[in-house]
Amino acid sequence: MNKDIYILAIETSCDETSISIVKNGNEDIATVVLSQIDIHTEYGGVVPEIASRMHCENITIALERLLLNANFKIENIDAIAVTYAPGLLGSLLVGLEFAKTLCLVYNKPLIKVHHIASHIYANNLVNKIKFPILALVVSGGHTELILMNNDYDFQILGKTLDDAIGEVFDKVARVLDLPYPGGPNVEKYALNGKDTYELPKLMNNETLDFSYSGLKSAVINLIHKENVKGNPINKYDLSYSFQSSAVEQLERKTDQALTKYRVNQLIVAGGVSANQYLKEQLAIIANKHKIDFLVPPLKYCTDNATMVGAAAYPLFLKKDFAKFDLNALSKADLN
Numbered sequence: 001m002n003k004d005i006y007i008l009a010i011e012t013s014c015d016e017t018s019i020s021i022v023k024n025g026n027e028d029i030a031t032v033v034l035s036q037i038d039i040h041t042e043y044g045g046v047v048p049e050i051a052s053r054m055h056c057e058n059i060t061i062a063l064e065r066l067l068l069n070a071n072f073k074i075e076n077i078d079a080i081a082v083t084y085a086p087g088l089l090g091s092l093l094v095g096l097e098f099a100k101t102l103c104l105v106y107n108k109p110l111i112k113v114h115h116i117a118s119h120i121y122a123n124n125l126v127n128k129i130k131f132p133i134l135a136l137v138v139s140g141g142h143t144e145l146i147l148m149n150n151d152y153d154f155q156i157l158g159k160t161l162d163d164a165i166g167e168v169f170d171k172v173a174r175v176l177d178l179p180y181p182g183g184p185n186v187e188k189y190a191l192n193g194k195d196t197y198e199l200p201k202l203m204n205n206e207t208l209d210f211s212y213s214g215l216k217s218a219v220i221n222l223i224h225k226e227n228v229k230g231n232p233i234n235k236y237d238l239s240y241s242f243q244s245s246a247v248e249q250l251e252r253k254t255d256q257a258l259t260k261y262r263v264n265q266l267i268v269a270g271g272v273s274a275n276q277y278l279k280e281q282l283a284i285i286a287n288k289h290k291i292d293f294l295v296p297p298l299k300y301c302t303d304n305a306t307m308v309g310a311a312a313y314p315l316f317l318k319k320d321f322a323k324f325d326l327n328a329l330s331k332a333d334l335n
């Protein structure tokens, strides 16, 4: 019988300090997430300098709490995994240096994990990924359709040519004066709205690329014009119209990709996959193509270290360990 593998995983790419112990890449033994949302809310968005300082304060607390909750000793860990890219550089560096130090002190191998790979592999924590799959990655920094025939074989079929979808949700929230965090609040307002505002449908072409700058400008211009006319904006309705337009593009491109490539599963990953309306629409598309639709539960959609442990597991099996001169990168390709 194979020995069970325990990976200690660390995630500090943005504003959550998270550490987790994951067994065999699919079992969450224990996870701690220390959110900084309250402090960043005061500024209306994540302040990178504050985020890295908070990671410094929180990371040892997170580890102590984790080991206590899990009743686990670091000596019994097989490897230490960390998000090295992409994200806020100062934040990534805190997690990376912490991981390297633990590896040196406890003599463990280091595994470097790409943040987007983590979001995709989060699905293994609930349902087994069965290749080939199509992954739609939707977050604050990414909007991509990725075909995977095997572990760590990422073929980017299409991506945004300008803004990422999460970024546009956040921008629309700001111009509508909705509280931070923007994306979830746009969704909340849309729940009580109707599709009354006419917004452009996007990128109506054969490529699998996305574009969101036109939709963003359309919302800003609409608000400006209504303000000039002295007409009040119905925030609920505009949230609804924006959300359906933004999601429609994801649906259409995913449908096109599934028509072109035969896969077993459609996976949606990244922070925006917390959006219920998006999940419902994608489930319809997957159903049309008669394939399974996987989406991680909410706690694994937003940034967390459990998904880092899941993504590190195939790398552990390949003994793909990182060197100690590994540096953090604010941007990096998946492959």
Ligand code: KG4
Pocket (backbone or CB within 6 Å): 014, 115, 138, 139, 140, 141, 142, 165, 166, 167, 169, 170, 181, 182, 183, 184, 187, 270, 271, 272, 273, 274, 275, 276, 301, 302, 303
């Ligand atoms: O993956 P994530 O936590 O961080 C990045 O790696 O970017 O994604 C954060 C993004 C933010 O833009 C946030 O507004 C968006 O995901 N988001 C949502 C929802 N929850 C989070 N967007 C729309 N609807 C939601 N429910």
Ligand code: ZN
Pocket (backbone or CB within 6 Å): 115, 119, 139, 270, 271, 302, 303
């Ligand atoms: Zn993320």
